[in-house]
Structures are given as C-alpha cells and as structure tokens.
Amino acid sequence: MLLEVKEVSNTYIRRSLFAGPQVKPVLDRINLTMRQGETFGLLGESGCGKTTLAKCVLGLIGYEGEIRIDGAAREKKRRRELAKKVQAVFQDPSTALNPVKTVGALLEEPLKIHRTGSGSRTERGRQVDETLALVGLDPSYKTRFPAELSGGQRQRVAIGCALMLKPKLIVADEPTSALDVSAASHIMNLFTTLRRRLNLGLLFISHNVKAVYHLADRIGVMYQGQIVEMGEAGAVYEQPLHPYTRFLLDCAAPDTPLNNDAPEMTEKNRAQCRFARECPWSSPRCVTEPPELVDTAPRGAPPHLTRCRRLRSLRLFHKRPAPRL
Numbered sequence: 538m539l540l541e542v543k544e545v546s547n548t549y550i551r552r553s554l555f556a557g558p559q560v561k562p563v564l565d566r567i568n569l570t571m572r573q574g575e576t577f578g579l580l581g582e583s584g585c586g587k588t589t590l591a592k593c594v595l596g597l598i599g600y601e602g603e604i605r606i607d608g609a610a611r612e613k614k615r616r617r618e619l620a621k622k623v624q625a626v627f628q629d630p631s632t633a634l635n636p637v638k639t640v641g642a643l644l645e646e647p648l649k650i651h652r653t654g655s656g657s658r659t660e661r662g663r664q665v666d667e668t669l670a671l672v673g674l675d676p677s678y679k680t681r682f683p684a685e686l687s688g689g690q691r692q693r694v695a696i697g698c699a700l701m702l703k704p705k706l707i708v709a710d711e712p713t714s715a716l717d718v719s720a721a722s723h724i725m726n727l728f729t730t731l732r733r734r735l736n737l738g739l740l741f742i743s744h745n746v747k748a749v750y751h752l753a754d755r756i757g758v759m760y761q762g763q764i765v766e767m768g769e770a771g772a773v774y775e776q777p778l779h780p781y782t783r784f785l786l787d788c789a790a791p792d793t794p795l796n797n798d799a800p801e802m803t804e805k806n807r808a809q810c811r812f813a814r815e816c817p818w819s820s821p822r823c824v825t826e827p828p829e830l831v832d833t834a835p836r837g838a839p840p841h842l843t844r845c846r847r848l849r850s851l852r853l854f855h856k857r858p859a860p861r862l
C-alpha cells in the first residue's frame with residue numbers, strides 16, 4: 538500500500554489566559570488507504586478537517602493513530618527519507634514560492650537539499666528542464682521570478698517543485714481554489730496528464746465535487762472530521778448513499794463550489810450522527826446513537842462504505858437520477 542491512514546484523530550488545543558485550555562476535536566478516527574498510482578479524492582466543505590488531515594499525512598503536525606507511507610511508519614527519524622516520497626502542492630502558489638528566487642533556483646532547491654542525482658550542475662539543469670517541460674512551461678521561464686508569472690503558471694512551478702524528487706505520493710490541498718476558472722481547468726488537465734504519465738499516487742483534496750469526480754479513482758466524503766462515505770468515484774457519484782453526499786451533489790449541479798462553513802464538530806455532537814440535525818431523513822436514533830462506517834456494497838463489488846443508519850429507507854430515494862456534472 539502506498540498510504541495507510543489508520544484511526545487517525547487530531548485535536549487542536551487553544552490556550553487562553555482566562556478561560557483555560559479549549560479542546561477542539563478536528564479529526565475523528567479517519568481510516569483510508571491508497572494504492573500505488575491511485576488518485577483519491579477527498580471531498581468536503583471548508584472547515585471539515587481536510588487540510589488538517591493533509592498536514593498529518595505530510596508529517597507537519599502530530600496526531601493520534603498511525604500513518605504508513607509505502608509501508609514505513611511516519612516517524613521523526615524517517616522524516617528525510619519520507620520527504621522524498623511525499624510532496625505537497627498547496628492552495629495558494631503565491632505564498633508557497635519564495636519570491637526572491639528564480640523559477641530555476643526554486644526547482645533546483647529540492648535536489649540540493651536532498652543531494653540526489655549525480656550532484657553536478659549540468660545534471661541538475663537537465664532535470665530542471667525536464668520538469669519544466671513536464672508541467673508545460675518552456676525553458677525560458679527559468680530566469681523569471683514568481684511575481685512575473687500568472688497564477689496558473691505559478692501553480693505549475695509549485696507542482697514542478699513537488700515533482701523534482703520523483704515522489705510516489707503528492708498531496709494536493711485545493712490546488713485550484715486560488716485560481717480563476719480557466720487556469721483551474723488547465724491545472725486539472727495537467728494533473729490528469731501527470732497521473733497517467735508518472736504512475737503517481739495523488740491525494741487530491743477539494744470542495745469541488747466536479748473536480749474530484751473527474752479526476753479521482755476513489756472518493757472519500759468528509760463531514761465534521763469523519764469520513765461519511767467512501768467508494769469508487771462512479772459509485773459514489775451515481776449512487777450516493779449518505780444524505781450528506783446527496784446534498785453535496787445537489788448543490789454542485791449548477792457548478793457552485795461549496796464555500797459555506799460547516800457547523801463544527803464539538804464534544805457534544807460527537808455521540809450522534811453529525812448530519813442528523815440537517816438531514817431530512819433523520820430519526821430519533823440518529824441523534825442518540827452514532828452510526829459506524831460500514832461496507833454496503835453487494836458481495837464481489839468494490840467496497841462502498843457509508844455511515845448512515847437510515848440506509849435501508851434511503852434506498853427508496855436513490856431512484857433519482859444523478860445531476861449532470
């Protein structure tokens with residue numbers, strides 16, 4: 538397995554001088570796995586904990602539970618070794634790139650830090666040219682500074698930086714959210730080409746249903762720090778099982794990204810289905826007993842997990858055709 542996330546939980550603690558420490562649960566026992574070369578789309582509205590999960594996978598923050606990358610546990614002493622295998626692309630390329638370095642220097646930097654390849658200058662130059670071509674920029678961009686590029690070109694450079702060490706896994710946290718629609722669609726096309734050409738594992742995080750559906754092999758839907766549905770992209774899209782997934786798809790039909798803030802997970806709503814208050818199909822049991830994530834696919838079919846008690850009654854509603862994305 539390329540990535541195994543087992544029972545990962547995370548809590549932010551805010552220390553305040555007067556009120557004492559405030560504990561805020563953000564991730565609640567997340568489980569997911571990714572195969573080599575697979576694209577996993579993590580879908581959910583802002584505030585549900587997507588970036589926090591990405592940071593855990595990248596080893597930028599601590600967590601409870603276990604994360605294994607290419608079979609190796611995420612330990613402190615392995616940081617350098619794992620850094621080569623996992624790279625990140627973030628939302629805003631204008632803050633991700635060092636403004637005083639040229640594109641050439643930015644791309645060369647990971648090679649210098651990790652001392653890979655033959656180490657000669659010409660060899661590094663060759664790898665920089667190769668990566669520039671891969672992300673669709675011509676070699677003349679090497680001498681430019683990030684400020685002299687458009688948003689889309691900057692994101693291409695950021696993706697190039699992530700590719701320099703030939704990682705097995707790229708974590709892309711909303712890589713198109715800071716771009717205008719046409720630049721965003723070019724970057725989406727670039728990801729599609731890259732994953733085909735490089736056999737790259739891609740953890741693609743987004744609040745945009747359409748983007749995730751077109752790019753991912755499998756989708757995980759996250760709501761208030763929990764995975765509420767997970768399965769093959771086609772199955773999740775055509776037969777969404779969880780009421781929240783239905784809601785997301787209905788909202789996305791006229792191509793509206795979901796940018797509204799979700800109600801937050803609190804200690805109080807932990808012991809219930811977190812979507813119960815908004816769900817048109819909820820029953821009193823949804824509030825008193827939290828549902829577990831269970832596989833509901835027929836025998837022999839790929840797993841399709843969902844966290845909903847009312848599934849049997851909901852199947853009646855599934856006759857509705859999926860919106861066209």
Ligand SMILES: Nc1ncnc2c1ncn2[C@@H]1O[C@H](COP(=O)(O)OP(=O)(O)O)[C@@H](O)[C@H]1O
Pocket residue numbers: 549550551561563581582583584585586587588589590801
């Ligand atoms: N450093 C932090 N300290 C305290 N709370 C945080 C911190 N970062 C994020 N949060 C909170 O954690 C929740 C999840 O945040 P995040 O993972 O950024 O969500 P997403 O990426 O899905 O929008 C939010 O409610 C946010 O307010």
Ligand SMILES: [Mg+2]
Pocket residue numbers: 587588589710711
């Ligand atoms: Mg985020």
